[in-house]
Amino acid sequence: RKEVEQDPGPFNVPEGATVAFNCTYSNSASQSFFWYRQDCRKEPKLLMSVYSSGNEDGRFTAQLNRASQYISLLIRDSKLSDSATYLCVVNRGGTASKLTFGTGTRLQVTL
Amino acid sequence: EAQVTQNPRYLITVTGKKLTVTCSQNMNHEYMSWYRQDPGLGLRQIYYSMNVEVTDKGDVPEGYKVSRKEKRNFPLILESPSPNQTSLYFCASSLLQSGLYEQYFGPGTRLTVT
Numbered sequence A: 001r002k003e004v005e006q007d008p009g010p011f012n013v014p015e016g017a018t019v020a021f022n023c024t025y026s027n028s029a030s031q032s033f034f035w036y037r038q039d040c041r042k043e044p045k046l047l048m049s050v051y052s053s054g055n056e057d058g059r060f061t062a063q064l065n066r067a068s069q070y071i072s073l074l075i076r077d078s079k080l081s082d083s084a085t086y087l088c089v090v091n092r093g094g095t096a097s098k099l100t101f102g103t104g105t106r107l108q109v110t111l
Numbered sequence B: 001e002a003q004v005t006q007n008p009r010y011l012i013t014v015t016g017k018k019l020t021v022t023c024s025q026n027m028n029h030e031y032m033s034w035y036r037q038d039p040g041l042g043l044r045q046i047y048y049s050m051n052v053e054v055t056d057k058g059d060v061p062e063g064y065k066v067s068r069k070e071k072r073n074f075p076l077i078l079e080s081p082s083p084n085q086t087s088l089y090f091c092a093s094s095l096l097q098s099g100l101y102e103q104y105f106g107p108g109t110r111l112t113v114t
Helices: none
Strands: A004-006 A011-014 A019-025 A033-038 A045-050 A055-057 A060-065 A070-075 A084-092 A095-101 A105-110 B004-007 B010-013 B019-025 B031-038 B042-051 B054-057 B076-078 B087-094 B109-113
Touching (some): A004 A084, A011 A019, A045 A055, A045 A060, A070 A084, B004 B087, B019 B087
Antiparallel strands (some): A004 A019, A033 A084, A084 A105, B042 B054, B087 B109
16 A cells, blocks of 8 residues: 555546645654645645644635545635646655655646 | 755666666755655655665665665665666655654656666
């Protein structure tokens, strides 16, 4: 089993739609969770950290479910500019220096 | 402007010819890391450094070397490149604060080894 698994997509959604991505992780000791965004072959950029209580940033909501070992990202009112690959990132419990990146979920928002 | 820079951005080389990819950050970050990204495999960590003169292997260190003589620089060295090292390479840096480890990535270096 991969340490971090994501559905590769692509998710093709119309503008204005709500879309959700899930990501599962295998290391129950993981303590830090993130969603990064990567535009086509450019550098990844932090979208948001994921907190135990869940957190929201504008149209984006991230949730963490420790019992089931998954995190989710919800995007409301999708924009064309949201088209990108979304990377789920998890640290390896107790080791700040080692992050495991999922292979990413590609989102394509269309008119 | 806070940033991570990498050079070169694109490189085509031949098997066995030593090369160095430079990485520099201006944010006074303690932590720096190198990743490679390949289709279907995602980002995989090659080496990382917690501070000057402190480096350690990541998940795929074979065929690579690094050094951290100054806080701002973390070069990646391929002593004898091979075609399986053809990849997109990213350098990243971050502060070492408990809880959050936002990594700032450089723009990437696309390496082709023929």
